[in-house]
Amino acid sequence: MFGALSSSSLTSDKHGYSMKTTQKSPEAGSSPPVKHLLDEPATVTTIDTLYKELYNVACLSDEEIWTSGFDSTMKLYSINQGSLLKSIRTKSGIIPSNIAVTKSGDLVYTDYRDRTVDIVKNEKIEEVIRLQNWKPKSVCITSSGDLLVIMNSNDDKQTKVVCYSGSTEKQTIQFDDKGKPLYSPSSHYLRDMYITENKNLDICVSDNGAKAVVVVNQAGKLRFRYTGHTPAPNNQSFSPRGITTDSQSHILISDYNNDCVHIIDQDGQFLRYIDCGVCYPRGLCTDTYDNLFVAQLLNKEVKKIKYLK
Structure with missing residues (x-):
């Protein structure tokens, strides 16, 4: 099921950032049409979510987005109208750590304090996973x-990262080949760690505690760590938060300290920044047209940004 990884080496590019690189992972399935980065990314629309603080965004469709923030209620918004369509309160009444949407359109969320991963089906909440000695963060x-x-x-x-089929544990990713932890410890339920799968089946984790993005292949073998790019827009240290990917296998990472989003390719090479007036960015997602959605913490807005031709 899992492919082998070639040997790796440490390199440094002309801009001075280091990363561990490997032979390219094979692409999953047929290649999508090639899209190029726009010279100037542009904001398409902005949705005001009315949270005290906004943390996460997840696309239900090209017309609707789920959001979560400093509130036990997850909210569904119309992208074009900016209107609130639906609200779902977590079963425990606790703030959800993270949200995601299944292929069938069901909302999934993690409850850190209740130690559960829950799914919303027909507006009813079902427990999918309950942990004993661990607490779920992102999904x-x-x-x-x-x-x-x-x-x-x-x-x-x-x-650690655990892969589940339903409630059945399939795989655990925690250590590198030398037995060292891949990910930093985290002592707070809202301390940012986000996860996504790339189109080439790499698993990408935004690890704010380590100030790095950690990318492993589907067998859990380390491919590279991305630790930022200089010069940064605000000349601040790299502070990765939300993470998502697109049809081109680009990896997009929100940088809280520098009010921007980094775009890197599937092998960790920096391509460009997106700012578009982004302020304190947190969660990210992309729709089927490769539009980027950025959850902004303090102004409680989601920005929809076009960055590919």
């Missing part, structure tokens, strides 16, 4: 429909 849906869940140990000293 994403893979191309095969599995769940990838980032979780912390109860003592907050360990972090």
Whole structure:
């Protein structure tokens, strides 16, 4: 099921950032039409979510987005109208750590304090996973429909990624080939760690504690770590938050300190920044047309940005 990874080496580019590179991973399925980056990304629309603080965004469709923030209620908004369509309160009444949408359109969320991953079906909440010695943080849906869940140990000293088919654990990713932790520990339920699967089946984790994006192949073998690019827009240290990918296997990472989004290719090479007036960006997602949605923490707005031709 899992492919082998070639040997890796440490390189440094002309801009001075280092990363561990490997031979390219094979692409999954047929190649999509090639799209090029726009010279100037542009904001298409802005949706005001009315949260006290906005954390996450997930596309239900090209017309609707789910959001979550400093509130136990997850909200569905119309992208074009900016109107609130639906609200769902978490079963525990606790703020959800992260949200995702399944291929069938069901909302999934992680409840850090309740130690569960839950799914909303027909506006009813069902428990999918309940953990004992671990606490779930972020979740994403893979191309095969599995769940990838980032979780912390109860003592907050360990972090791992677990793949589930339904409630059945299929794979755990925690250590590199030398037995060292791939991910930093996290001591707070809202400390940012986000996860996504790339089109080539790489698993990409935005690890704010390590100030890095950690990318492994589908077998869990380290491909590279991306630690930012200089000069940064605000000349601040790299502070990765939300992460998503697009049809071109680009990896997009929100940088909280620098009020921008980094675009890197599937092998970790920096391509460009997107700013578009982004302020304190957190969660990210892309729709089927490769529009980018950016959740902004303090102004509680989601920006829809066009960045590909």
